[in-house]
Amino acid sequence: MNLRNKRLSDEEFFKLREEVLASWPTGKDVDLQEAVDYLKKVPEEKNFAKKLRKAKEEGITLAQPRAGVALIDKHIELLNHLSKEGGADLLPSTIDSYTRQNRYEECEVGIEESIKAGRSLLNGFPAVNHGVKGCREVFESVDKPLQARHGTPDSRLLAEIIHAGGWTSNEGGGISYNIPYAKSVSIEKSLYDWQYCDRLVGFYEENGIEINREPFGPLTGTLVPPSTSNAVAIIEALLAAEQGVKSITVGYGQCGNLIQDVAAVRALEEQTEEYLKKYGYNDCVVTTVFHQWMGGFPADESKAFGVISYGAATAALAGATKVIVKTPHEAIGIPTKEANAAGIKATKMTLNMLEGQRMAMSKELELEISIIKAETNCMLDKLFELGKGDLAIGTVKGIEMGVIDIPFGPSKYNYGKMLPARDNQGAVRYLMTGNIPFTKDLIDFNRERLEERAKFENREVGFQMTVDDIFAVGKGKLIGRPEGK
């Protein structure tokens, strides 16, 4: 492995490919040329990249759920319910957690036990085990574009199987599907493996098949400051573009302060486009995805509807191309198909009421956008510097040094010294910056905002705020204030 931000050569790619396909029996059924032919016949409205581009042009926000169960027939039933009853615009297949760790033997156990128990014992669809045939069966039984959503550091075999299966989008990236999802996979390894996934998409693009790629925006879903997730999204977009990816959806997870959230999406879209242009990737279509609140949810279903709808409203006002939908069961467990459809319906109703409405520009919004962009630039500039111009190398070094530092990331490769907390309006700020190379102005700005809250709450700025904020939404508030405040 010799990681650089450079398009994998055909030689390297096809050599790796042999290993990849040999790693589990279903790998041998992937035939790239046959897959290209298959994908050429996919109608326009079932192609993920095309549907996203159209939505962007029309200025509308599409709704997409998360969903996946162990068995093919149940999975088809589920997806059709979400499409027809729920009104989903885009369909997912959430992949189970064993597959994410490449533990396909355990998937077999999960599949068998699910058949026996008559209910899914897996938390997602084990696409590798079901193989190209199974994936196509699903794809041919639904009426919308399909995407794999997972959290897999090494998703090379998965990518081969789902794309050959007709699924025209894959979520993930070398950072975003490592640090929140793994403990001991090096960044070098996961970036390299995701170059493979991106290169595969690049290969399809060169053969006339549009396939969408989506870095996972929310990361740990827990108080991630916008500039941190935006920086990661932009890195992954640049790395993907280098491998030939053309349709890129950058993502962001709702923090809860409306102006900050809108600013984050706007900054994300603009900066992604700027960086892509700057580094010579001129023919990418950049779209955005907004994730409804990704942290701990309230257990009460009515309250959950409030969180869901507020997220939908924010997505619309931000002008995101799509929104990922939560469900009223979020706090408890994987939703039933009914609960999942309910989340989509509340979302779509809200989107429909806000169709065509955008948050107007204001002094406050302008300020937030400029702060987020400045913070993001600090991180990205440093990575390029560390990599002497090579972003892949810079990223490995930078994450090791804490230039990018993801709160609550379980990976041992994460620096883990940054701490976030909400300010007095609920915007997520940097409480401790660890090694993030911010300018003094930016550090002061973050600090001042937190001091304002501390004063209001009559306590010190500190880790207790972070802890309180983690539980706040679950308890029915945005900001974790002391009792009686």
Added chain:
Amino acid sequence: MNLRNKRLSDEEFFKLREEVLASWPTGKDVDLQEAVDYLKKVPEEKNFAKKLRKAKEEGITLAQPRAGVALIDKHIELLNHLSKEGGADLLPSTIDSYTRQNRYEECEVGIEESIKAGRSLLNGFPAVNHGVKGCREVFESVDKPLQARHGTPDSRLLAEIIHAGGWTSNEGGGISYNIPYAKSVSIEKSLYDWQYCDRLVGFYEENGIEINREPFGPLTGTLVPPSTSNAVAIIEALLAAEQGVKSITVGYGQCGNLIQDVAAVRALEEQTEEYLKKYGYNDCVVTTVFHQWMGGFPADESKAFGVISYGAATAALAGATKVIVKTPHEAIGIPTKEANAAGIKATKMTLNMLEGQRMAMSKELELEISIIKAETNCMLDKLFELGKGDLAIGTVKGIEMGVIDIPFGPSKYNYGKMLPARDNQGAVRYLMTGNIPFTKDLIDFNRERLEERAKFENREVGFQMTVDDIFAVGKGKLIGRPEGK
């Protein structure tokens, strides 16, 4: 009856009072002096006016449901459920429709049949029939301030009974509880009867009891342009202030375009305060109430949650002092207590997430505020002119002439030539102004906005837009566009 905008003399008031109390047997139990003593003992947190003032100072938005059933014990059970399980901040007692028409005999039938059937056959709480004693029983069994919410052109006896019963707020007004609720009650008569209700509150104020009054903002709840409902609210505020009312909550029903809705609430609060000052009422406390969407609802409960939460978010961003909550049963029928609590919980969750957040000022918001204020001024100026300075007289004449014209008002005293429709962003505009005395600039502005929509939809501006807009929200959209648009 000699209607003028002049504080009723004690002589006139107490003479009328005899008749009023004699109109139904429970009237004789109202003893004003005893009521003052009773109300003096009401703790601060159960006084409506005080709780609203505190919320305004703290900049928070309170949530209040609508609810009422025929029998006292069931009504108490209902209110306690909404307070404890739902988390309502303020409690209502919605009055049944027979009481609203002063048909107390039919209430008796409804009460009896409800006992027999074991379910409420009345659509609200018949407070007059239950009398002071019944109202106090309710009040003493709950832990929050109580308000009567109804739609009664002549609510004099009702007002006497509820206030003596410890309920410290009364909704309504001579226009807002006539035109949407009656067919053949003259404006002269209803304004006069509401002067009585206001004077009663003034009497209490003079005796040291704070009581809140709330003109009914949404009127027919169906595409009412902001300036029309704002004008009515300001008139009723001025008329109430003249009778000695000090705590006034002006209201507005959500139209659905976020900027227009926020602008409407801001304009309403500012202009009400301006007009009160201008006419010498310097010690009134003005608060605002935002009604979640008052028109036809979607029957699907998840979609209803979307509408409810979006309304809650708008209320918070507008900075309204309270929000009136809808329920997931809205399209079908009076909600169960569980459904009602569910609506409150979704609302409060949304309010909590937005606590302290306000929509920032922008060019767009500024424009909307200025349009609404200009339109409102056109109507109010004309009324003062018609009344030669007397607003009560001017209002009677003005409504007859269509200076104020409420869409879909069933009253024969309503002019009925104005037609509203949504523009291309969903804001409600004047399609036909009838006799409303707008300047040419304002008429052109409304027209241009509608033409923009017509162009987009490739059809003419016209009544079909209005019809389509009436059904739109029920069908899951804000704007009633032709198929495929």
Added chain:
Amino acid sequence: MEKKKVVLGVIGSDCHAVGNKILDYSLTDAGFEVINIGVLSPQEDFINAAIETNADAILVSSLYGHGEIDCRGMREKCEEAGLKDILLYVGGNIVVGKQDWNEVKQRFLDMGFDRVYPPGTPVEEGIRDLKEDLNITE
């Protein structure tokens, strides 16, 4: 062909006017002669209007929940007034709360209504049924 006449109104102490205005507009548009007695109308007003105009059908709306009380005995009063077998429809939100629709429907059929419509019924459905019941062919 002569236009069929329908009496339209909202019964009892009910003030919901929007649906009534839409029904008036749509029925007229569909070729009926509409006698609209509006909101807040007692049974007697429906019956008198039907007698005066020799109407073919009475369309009762009830939105506010008291429909069950307000509609009782209406069929009998029609008969007494000599309106034999006049078509009697009712629609809107005719009872208090979310109740089992089949039961609700039966209650109103038992009262003598020919057709009973659930909340949110599209106008087109009422018009289609009217044409069928009055043997109108386009």
Added chain:
Amino acid sequence: MEKKKVVLGVIGSDCHAVGNKILDYSLTDAGFEVINIGVLSPQEDFINAAIETNADAILVSSLYGHGEIDCRGMREKCEEAGLKDILLYVGGNIVVGKQDWNEVKQRFLDMGFDRVYPPGTPVEEGIRDLKEDLNITE
């Protein structure tokens, strides 16, 4: 008094780290010595850590839904490894989906867990129980 030792971790292929970090922080704060093996931990890692440190209790978190598969046989493995009667707690979102809690609890009690916690259990509750079960008096 010597600190009681608890092994803490998230079992199986589960990466949910936030609750784990909070539990670590709170247990330490409450006076326990915490051996936190973190996320993505197989049964063996819990057991080895408990043996190495001579721990008093093992606290298993499972959030992602595979808890039922991942926890099976854990009590037996403890016994085999010589951890006789070690306290075994499990909590989080331990099964797939919203299921009847009493049934779920029974399933895990039958597997040999001493205490089983539903979603969203406050940390304080776990700490209170630990103190009770380990006879810690403040």
